[in-house]
Amino acid sequence: MSELLLSVRDLTIAFPCPQNGSRAVVNQIGFDLAAGQSLAIVGESGSGKTMIGKALLGLLPDAATVQRGSACFNGRDLFQNTPAQWRALRGTEIGMVFQEPMVSLNPAFRIGDQLTEGLVCRRGLSRQQARTQAIAMLERVLVRNPRDCMQRFPHEFSGGMRQRIMLAAVMLLKPKLLIADEPTTALDCVVQKEVLDLMLELTVQEGTALIFVSHNLSLVAEYTERVLVMRRGDAVETGPVRQVLSRPAHEYTLKLLDALPKRDPDAVPPLPKPPILEVNNLTVDYESRHGWWGKRMLRAVHATSFSVSPGETLAIVGESGSGKTTLTKAILGLLKPSGGAIRFEGKDLLAASKDEIRAARRRIQMVFQDPYSSLDPRMQVGALVAEGLRLDRSLSAAERRARVRKALDDVQLGGDFSERYIHELSGGQRQRVAIARALVVRPDIIIADEPVSALDVTVQKQVLDILVSLQDAYGFACLLISHDLGVVEQIADRVIVMLRGHVVEEGTRDQVFDAPCHPYTQRLLQAVPELYGNREDGFRVETRKLPPARRDLQYFQPEADGDRARSLVPVATRPEPGGGNPPHRAAVLA
Known part of the structure; x- marks a missing residue:
């Protein structure tokens, strides 16, 4: 000692x-x-x-x-x-x-x-x-x-x-x-x-x-x-x-x-439906200064394609700076893409008029990572939630109040919470207010950007359970941005893995978590030890055991490639037996 x-x-x-x-x-x-x-x-x-x-x-x-x-x-x-x-x-x-x-x-x-x-x-x-x-x-x-x-x-x-x-x-x-x-x-x-x-x-x-x-x-x-x-x-x-x-x-x-996030083995994936949002070959460039006078364009998101259907949760994971948030800002119209297409219900938003873009934005809502920064501290909770309805002329004042009460009840914040201010709430309660504000307009898509990263495990579980139950009730699609693989494994239906602006792997949750193709995905999954077990048999700490990386594929490696823009070809590596699910894809060099 x-x-x-x-x-x-x-x-x-x-x-x-x-x-x-x-x-x-x-x-x-x-x-x-x-x-x-x-x-x-x-x-x-x-x-x-x-x-x-x-x-x-x-x-x-x-x-x-x-x-x-x-x-x-x-x-x-x-x-x-x-x-x-x-x-x-x-x-x-x-x-x-x-x-x-x-x-x-x-x-x-x-x-x-x-x-x-x-x-x-x-x-x-x-x-x-x-x-x-x-x-x-x-x-x-x-x-x-x-x-x-x-x-x-x-x-x-x-x-x-x-x-x-x-x-x-x-x-x-x-x-x-x-x-x-x-x-x-x-x-x-x-x-x-x-x-x-x-x-x-x-x-x-x-x-x-x-x-x-x-x-x-x-x-x-x-x-x-x-x-x-x-x-x-x-x-x-x-x-x-x-x-x-x-x-x-x-x-x-x-x-x-x-309360630790865990996969539900009895979860039933949603039935296949036509996609409500489609992203095709989307690229995003930033302008960067080069020296005193020169400028150059840096590619933050390389050609990226995916789709999400009503009732489905698509998770986008990757390290800081991989392009996750940039991608969602482009979808919301907060950043102008350099190329590609974003289709909402079949209509290309990049070619839409301003009125059409405003109408689409009301149907795509955002839940931000830090509710304290995204919610006005001078407004009461009820006014914050009602803010999303201010442009909806079809609702009377009584209907708006009823919609706000329903949204707060949905996130388990009834009673006098509508008259409180943000500083009077805990972190988990603030995040529920952010979900209620997004939910009150009855959106078709909710983009959740790191919604529980700063919450402790018990509050995190409460917020995730609320989000899943609301998705079951209202049928909205969810685009989940997260670096917490436990959260992704708990609620995602499909997963996209991003690295330095490239999509390096895509598949269903079970495919990506149980049989990852790309070395970077394996590195992500093995980075943090996990607790397994239950009350009866006890708990144990283990590193996730994964199969060896595929030797027959040439993987995209930004460190070796100098992060140059290269064309990526998705290759079907492991089709599911029976052909019921889309093939598991890993990105390889063309």
Whole structure:
């Protein structure tokens, strides 16, 4: 057993409450953490996970107070620190990687300035020494061209690269304890694995203890040794990860495990129907500056074709920057395609008049990833949902109110929710409002762009169940954009896999998940470990077992091809017995 680094006893954090003076959001929590050991804190949103991390850094909100308890770090009680002692502690002894790196990194300063500032001010290094160490750390976290990275700004990087830079900034000061608060929530599964592997490698090499705050139980099982399960501020279960997750003793832990997305083996695919939306050879180009005066066109989406029928869910998966969202923006008319055709009920939208495009847009609705950004905080929920009906002159005022009430009831937000504001709702409730706003106009197609990526597993399950039940009731087609393969496996009928703007694989859900053709699809499926099992037999963590990649196909590989625009030919590789389903296709070089 390594030397004890952190000992938390009876930690209670409270906020003032008008009714009874104060309300505890963290209630008598205790745990020990040795040097080099890892602990996961798991629970739903609002369970108090982040409050514990902020308390250990002295970053609690002004209204919050530590009512009782102690946190002994390296032999001294953190809660007795003066403001100067807290400043000396942060970064050098306890570091924190936050959920959203774009908020943590200053957009006004270059990456190099932000990485070297702590080394110069806190470690006393010269500018040149700090720069050398920063470049070396960027190389360790696998940032491409680290010297160039030092001169760039945070907005010039993808989410995965920003998270690596944030990890490099924290680990440069070699803290004894690293707190990672949902560090990979918004990242696709491949980048997520890369970031977590790097984080674990760095902590092991430096002997750093790790507190990993997460709601993803499969990641907890893979990357930590011990786990603390929290519910509404209370610790309901704690112990070694394998023991707690394989044979959970508390009903709440079982509830979290049961809420994990899983495929329904008894699900019946929808009956074949004529497609309502057809995309044929669609391409999208962006204009990019080249040097001071020159410009060039960059192809974000290469020739892409697919169709979706009423009542069907088509999932588009791929890493960040693969062209998923660009494709949906082109369908909605928010981006002008460079070529191809988009047919809605047989009519080409690219050749339609403005009135026809407006009419089609009302029948194609969008559910965005972040409802807090897409919903006006100054409007009440009822007004937000009714907004989609403002151009429908066929409805009377009473009919509009009834339609809004029905939409809110459909997403299980009845009662007085119509009079509330967005800041008064939880994340799951906000996402339900976004679904109700899309549903109120009775659309034929709903495009859901990462609808549950920032939600914990239990709320995620509620939102997905609501979406599936509404699709059964109203028969709309759903275009699901996601990097969460568990969500896709749960509700999708067909799947398209995109890589660098190319469709590299297409097939039914069972074909793509059980027998993927393309190496990239296999990489996606094997990037994140999965929890299998049930209450009776227990749960286990496994990496998905897949058949070997086909050796008789030449696959499109952007890394080897320099991402040049090449023509892709879909090749039927495994027709289903009996010919009932469309063939499983993988993209190969012409």
